[in-house]
Amino acid sequence: MNSSPADETLMQATAGGDLAAFEQLVVRHQQSVWRTAYRMLGCQDEAEDVAQQAFLRVFEARDRYRPQAAFRTYLYRIVVRLCLDHLRKNRPALAEHLLPVDDRTSAQQQAADKEQTEAVQQAIGCLPFKQRTAVVLRYYEGLCGREIAEAMDTSLKAVERLLARARETLEKRLGDYFQD
Amino acid sequence: MRCRDVQSKLDLSVRQQLTSVESVQMEAHLASCPACRKALAKLRRLEDLLVAAPVPPIPEGFAERVIVQVRAQQTAMALRKPDSRFPVWARLRSSTGIAAALAAGLLLGLFMGRDTWRSGAGGQAVAASQRTDLLAAAGLEPLIERGGDPLTQSYLSLTMAGDR
Ligand SMILES: [Zn+2]
Numbered sequence: 001m002n003s004s005p006a007d008e009t010l011m012q013a014t015a016g017g018d019l020a021a022f023e024q025l026v027v028r029h030q031q032s033v034w035r036t037a038y039r040m041l042g043c044q045d046e047a048e049d050v051a052q053q054a055f056l057r058v059f060e061a062r063d064r065y066r067p068q069a070a071f072r073t074y075l076y077r078i079v080v081r082l083c084l085d086h087l088r089k090n091r092p093a094l095a096e097h098l099l100p101v102d103d104r105t106s107a108q109q110q111a112a113d114k115e116q117t118e119a120v121q122q123a124i125g126c127l128p129f130k131q132r133t134a135v136v137l138r139y140y141e142g143l144c145g146r147e148i149a150e151a152m153d154t155s156l157k158a159v160e161r162l163l164a165r166a167r168e169t170l171e172k173r174l175g176d177y178f179q180d
Numbered sequence: 181m182r183c184r185d186v187q188s189k190l191d192l193s194v195r196q197q198l199t200s201v202e203s204v205q206m207e208a209h210l211a212s213c214p215a216c217r218k219a220l221a222k223l224r225r226l227e228d229l230l231v232a233a234p235v236p237p238i239p240e241g242f243a244e245r246v247i248v249q250v251r252a253q254q255t256a257m258a259l260r261k262p263d264s265r266f267p268v269w270a271r272l273r274s275s276t277g278i279a280a281a282l283a284a285g286l287l288l289g290l291f292m293g294r295d296t297w298r299s300g301a302g303g304q305a306v307a308a309s310q311r312t313d314l315l316a317a318a319g320l321e322p323l324i325e326r327g328g329d330p331l332t333q334s335y336l337s338l339t340m341a342g343d344r
Contacts, residue, residue, distance in 0.1 A: 178225055
């Protein structure tokens, strides 16, 4: 079955007062919004707040939404902005760097995995905000360069530079895991 | 292709987004260049490491909570629109049953916090009626005016602006 309505159609229906259409959008995109917020913030409670706010923002903007960019990109853009706002408001000193490792995630891991997961999470958390965003959208959300540029409101060249710098930092910080 | 060009396109190669011509050139270069092969191996290793780190599952009932909040927000807006000379309590009573039920939901959410919504649906209904009694006894208006405001406003005031 390939008959499910496009995101853009559902957004139009939402603007027309169809809450069920909005619900479909939430169900369809909740996983990516959650993943992105969690990767950006490293904390489940904060990620849930931001993910909820993101959908409420989409709902509030339902009348103004114009399908210029893909809905998905539009949604990522909102999530990323909200993550930045959230970090600035709640962890001003840490807005650019470092996020905590969520113990509840770690508790679910086996000991060996846990160490590696923590190292990865910490390495991502140490990246400046823009680099972290590019990494999250590239590696966890599978966006291509052009889509990342759209979501980050920047150029493709800038995204490539961000990713290159991020990879350099990550390789250094995760050096132990590169030896085979 | 020179090493510089190859290395700038390694990520595209990993994602199989090169044109067929580029792909052939890339393969040819890699076959004869250990440095670029090493760079490719590092890129793949990094991706493996990143992808292996799991994300916890989305909290249960997430979508439901979003919808509840959207409804609550709509109700709050609807209650604010009519003639403000009349108290909210009067407006609430004069509005439809659905609006009243939604308002009860809003109040319940404000009163008990979002964890309420993690409990079963049946329990919610009972809790809702008990809470509404409590709220009615305490006077609904202040709760709606003070409670509704920050909830709605905080979402509305979240700004898209801000440099990145
Ligand atoms: Zn080379």
